[in-house]
Structures are given as C-alpha cells and as structure tokens.
Amino acid sequence: MARNTDKSYDLGASISRHLRVGGYLAALLILGGGTWSAVTEISGAVVAPATIVVETSTKTVQHRDGGIINQILVKNGDFVKAGDLVLRLDDTLTRSNLAVLTNQLDELYAQEARLTAEIQGRNEISFKKRAQSPLHRAHLMMIEETQRNMMEARQKNHLSKREQLQTQIVQFEKQIGGLIRQRDAKQTEVDLVNAELGGLESLRKKKLVTESRVMAFQRERSSLEGELGGIIAQIARSEEAISERRVMILQADEELRSNNLEQLQQTRAQISELEERRIAAQDELRRTEIRAPQNGKVFDLAVHTIGGVVMGGEVVMKIVPEEDQLIVEAKVQPVDVDQIGPDQEATIRLPAFDKRTTPELKARLKTISPDLVEDPRTGSTYYLAELAIPENELERLDGKSLIPGMPVEAFIKTEDRSVLSYLVKPMMDQIAHAMRET
CATH class of the missing domain: 1.20.5 (Single alpha-helices involved in coiled-coils or other helix-helix interfaces)
Known part of the structure; x- marks a missing residue:
C-alpha cells in the first residue's frame, strides 16, 4: 500500500x-x-507593374491629308536622322494643280507689268525677273512676247484714234482759214456796197437817180450781209468741232488710263488669290514627302504596299528617339501612393530576360502623377510613377538592350518596419474599422 x-x-x-x-x-x-x-526590421516595398518608355515619348509620324503611297524608303529597325525622307506619296495631281496655278500667275504677272508700263506711258515693259528652269523660261518668253505684241497693238489702236481726231482738227482749221478769207472778202463787198449806197442816197435826194436803183443796191447789201453772217456761223461751227475733237482726244486718253487702272486692280486681286492657292499647293506638294521628325529608330511601320492608301491623320510609323533616355513608368495602386515619394530607391526586375543571367537593376523614383490616371481600356485607376535607371546599371545587362514597351516589375523601397508592426497592423486596422462602424 x-x-x-x-x-x-x-x-x-x-x-x-x-x-x-x-x-x-x-x-x-x-x-x-x-x-x-x-x-527586427525588414525592408518594405511597393510592387507595381511597369513598362519601359522613352523619356520624351515616342514620335508618331502622320500625314494630315493622306494620299496614295508612291515610295516606302525605310523599314522597321532603320535608324533615321531628323529631316530624312521616310515616305513619299503620289504627287501627280498636286504637281498638275501647281503647274496650272504657276502658268496662270506667269500670265497675270506679265499682264501686270504691261498695264503698269501703259499707265506710266513707257514703251518698254519691265518684267519681273524670277528664277526658273530653261523650259519654264521658254514658256515665260512666249508670255512676255504676247504681252509686248498686245501693248504694241493697243498703242497703235489708241494712236490711230488720236491721229484721226487730229486729222479732223487740221481739216477744220483749214476750213476755218478758208472761211475767214471768204468772210473778209464778203466784208469788203459789203463795205463797197455801203459806200455806193451813200453816194446814191445823195444823188437820190437831188433827184439825179431813181428810187428803184437805190433799192436794188440795198437788196444787194442785204444779200451780202446774209452771206457774211453764214460764213461767220460756219467758222463758229468749225471752231466748236475742233473743241469737240480735242475733248474726244482727252477722253480717249483718260478712258485708256481708266481701263488700264481697272484691269491692273483686277489683275492684282487675281494674283493675290492665286498666290495664296499656289502657297497652299506648294505646301501640299512638300507634304507628299514625309520626313522623320527627329533622330531615332523606326518601328511599328504601318504601311507596306506601294499604291496603298494612307488616310488623313493615320499613323504611318513611329520613331524612338535615339538620344532620349529610357525610363520606367510604373502603375502604383492608390492605396500604396502614400508610401512613396520622389527620390526613393527602387529595384527593377526584367521578366523578359533570363532571371539566372540577368541582374536586377537599381533605379530611383523621379516623379509621381499629381492625380489619378484612368486606363481607357480597363477603366482602372492608378498613379503614374516615373523611375530613372542610371547608366552604370544599364551596363550590367552585358549587351542586352531595353526596348520601349518592354514589361518590367518595379519594387519601390519604402520605410523599414518591424515584424511586430506587420503582425499588429492588420488587427489594429480591423479594430479601428469596427469602432468606426459602431
């Protein structure tokens, strides 16, 4: 027991x-x-999906009006310099339109020079000297010769009118000269008859001559005075005709000048309108040659067929700027944005490369968008963060190249936190949330 x-x-x-x-x-x-x-503290990080982009963004090459493709001078991967010709559109219609406008302007400029010479009373036309090809020069010479012939014909026509009027004036002046002599002769006859009548009147008073004879002389005197009056009237009409012809000469000169001034005004208005249209046509012709906006590498070439159609505003290719720095654009969730700020360190992982041979790259946060950005495809919102990768980090890739559009992962380092805070924070958040609800 x-x-x-x-x-x-x-x-x-x-x-x-x-x-x-x-x-x-x-x-x-x-x-x-x-x-x-x-x-014990552990390092924290905000993980965000990201993409490699060009710092100043990729340049898109477009054409405002579109057209038919005539030449494609580059392919994807080609390096181009700013101003290099990359695509040429068909310019047949544009060149034809420009040629028509140029020919019309050539004629109008020649007409303007001719009208100016006529208004100024010059016998020679001063045509504007412009640079042109030999073929164009031959065309201009034909136009200028036409204007010279027109000026000569117009001058001859005008001079002919003046000469006709001057001839009529001379004829009237000669007629007046004859009439003056007739007037003087008639006046002499009238004077003689008056003298004879004076003698006859004395004899009639003495009853030496008959009354009938005296009356005969009086009738003769009246007839002579009538003829004299007719001659004087003819002289007046001739002088009036001369004045009319001189006025007609002045009117012809003024009419020619007025017509020339009116034509010159109309010609210059047409020149102004056609010059605007020619400038537009020249600009349209220049735009048939699509050139690179800056140095860079061609990619995403959208046209491949000669004779194909490019629509107005269509992107025909993109050019990655050659000297622009590549940066990382990360999409940070709104709940994480309060943990990051400019100049924070980050790590970039490159899923496109072999993880065993490709190191992670160090980066630094440059900027954060001041407001939420909405993805137009998914409707999701995020803050856009830009991270810069130093050159010495890029050298660690051993010849591998980062390409715009390449997906990466960004780990933006946050403040170090203790293990206890990680364990307690969710519980404290739940308690605070529960207390707010009550």
Whole structure:
C-alpha cells in the first residue's frame, strides 16, 4: 500500500515539474519572439507593374491629308536622322494643280507689268525677273512676247484714234482759214456796197437817180450781209468741232488710263488669290514627302504596299528617339501612393530576360502623377510613377538592350518596419474599422 502511494506521488511531481519547465519555455519563447519581432526590421516595398518608355515619348509620324503611297524608303529597325525622307506619296495631281496655278500667275504677272508700263506711258515693259528652269523660261518668253505684241497693238489702236481726231482738227482749221478769207472778202463787198449806197442816197435826194436803183443796191447789201453772217456761223461751227475733237482726244486718253487702272486692280486681286492657292499647293506638294521628325529608330511601320492608301491623320510609323533616355513608368495602386515619394530607391526586375543571367537593376523614383490616371481600356485607376535607371546599371545587362514597351516589375523601397508592426497592423486596422462602424 505504501509503495503505491510513493509511485503516485512521483508521477504527479514529474508532471508538475514538466509543466513548469514547459511553461518557462513557452514564456521564454513568447518573450523572445516578441522581442525579436519588435526589434527586427525588414525592408518594405511597393510592387507595381511597369513598362519601359522613352523619356520624351515616342514620335508618331502622320500625314494630315493622306494620299496614295508612291515610295516606302525605310523599314522597321532603320535608324533615321531628323529631316530624312521616310515616305513619299503620289504627287501627280498636286504637281498638275501647281503647274496650272504657276502658268496662270506667269500670265497675270506679265499682264501686270504691261498695264503698269501703259499707265506710266513707257514703251518698254519691265518684267519681273524670277528664277526658273530653261523650259519654264521658254514658256515665260512666249508670255512676255504676247504681252509686248498686245501693248504694241493697243498703242497703235489708241494712236490711230488720236491721229484721226487730229486729222479732223487740221481739216477744220483749214476750213476755218478758208472761211475767214471768204468772210473778209464778203466784208469788203459789203463795205463797197455801203459806200455806193451813200453816194446814191445823195444823188437820190437831188433827184439825179431813181428810187428803184437805190433799192436794188440795198437788196444787194442785204444779200451780202446774209452771206457774211453764214460764213461767220460756219467758222463758229468749225471752231466748236475742233473743241469737240480735242475733248474726244482727252477722253480717249483718260478712258485708256481708266481701263488700264481697272484691269491692273483686277489683275492684282487675281494674283493675290492665286498666290495664296499656289502657297497652299506648294505646301501640299512638300507634304507628299514625309520626313522623320527627329533622330531615332523606326518601328511599328504601318504601311507596306506601294499604291496603298494612307488616310488623313493615320499613323504611318513611329520613331524612338535615339538620344532620349529610357525610363520606367510604373502603375502604383492608390492605396500604396502614400508610401512613396520622389527620390526613393527602387529595384527593377526584367521578366523578359533570363532571371539566372540577368541582374536586377537599381533605379530611383523621379516623379509621381499629381492625380489619378484612368486606363481607357480597363477603366482602372492608378498613379503614374516615373523611375530613372542610371547608366552604370544599364551596363550590367552585358549587351542586352531595353526596348520601349518592354514589361518590367518595379519594387519601390519604402520605410523599414518591424515584424511586430506587420503582425499588429492588420488587427489594429480591423479594430479601428469596427469602432468606426459602431
């Protein structure tokens, strides 16, 4: 009986001793773990999907009006310099339109020079000297010769009118000269008849001549005075005719000048209108040659067929700027944006390359968008962060190249936090949320 009691006591003591040891170990473990979690800090990071882009963005090459493709002078991967010809559109219609406008302007400029010479009373036309090809020069010479002939014909026609009027004036002047002589002769006859009548009147008073003879002389005098009056009237009519012819000469000169001024005004108005149209046609012709906007590499070439149609505003190719720095654009979730700021360190992972041979690259956060950006395809929102990769980091790629559009992962380093804060924060957030709801 005593043995059984001793065995029972030893077992209870052993269990109690083991429980105490276990309690001590558990307390030590909890205390040690709590101390470790409170003291030990681990690095935090905001993980964001990202893309390699060009700092000043890729340049798109477009054509405002579109057209038919005549030549494709580049292919994907070609390096081009700013101003290099990359695509030529068909310019047949544009050149034809420009040629028509140029010919019309050539004629109008020649007409303007001719009208100016006529207004100024010059016999020679001063045509504008412009640079032109030999073929164009031959065309201009024909136009200029036509204007010279026209000026000569117009001058001859005008001079002919003047000469006709001058001839009529001379004829009237000669007629007046004859009439004056007739007038003088008639006046002499009238004077003689008057003298004879004076003598006859004295004789009639003495009854030496008859009354009938005196009356005959009086009739003759009246007839002579009538003829004299007719001659004087003819002289007046001739002088009036001369005045009319001189007025007609002045009117012809003024009419010619007025017509020339009116034609010159109309010609210059047409020149102004056609010059605007020619400038537009020249600009349209220049735009049939599509040139690179800057140095860079051609990619995403959208046209491949000669004779194909390019629509107005259509992007025909893109050019990655050659000297622009490549940066990383990361899409940061709104809940993480308060953890990041400019100049924070980051790590860039490149899933496109072999992880075993490609290192992670260090980067630094440059900017964060001031407001949310919405993805037009998915409707999701994010903050756009730009990260710069130093040149010495790019050299670690051992010849591999980063290409715009390449997907990467950005790990933006945040403040170091203790393990305990990671464990406690979710619980504290839940408690705070629950208290706000109550």
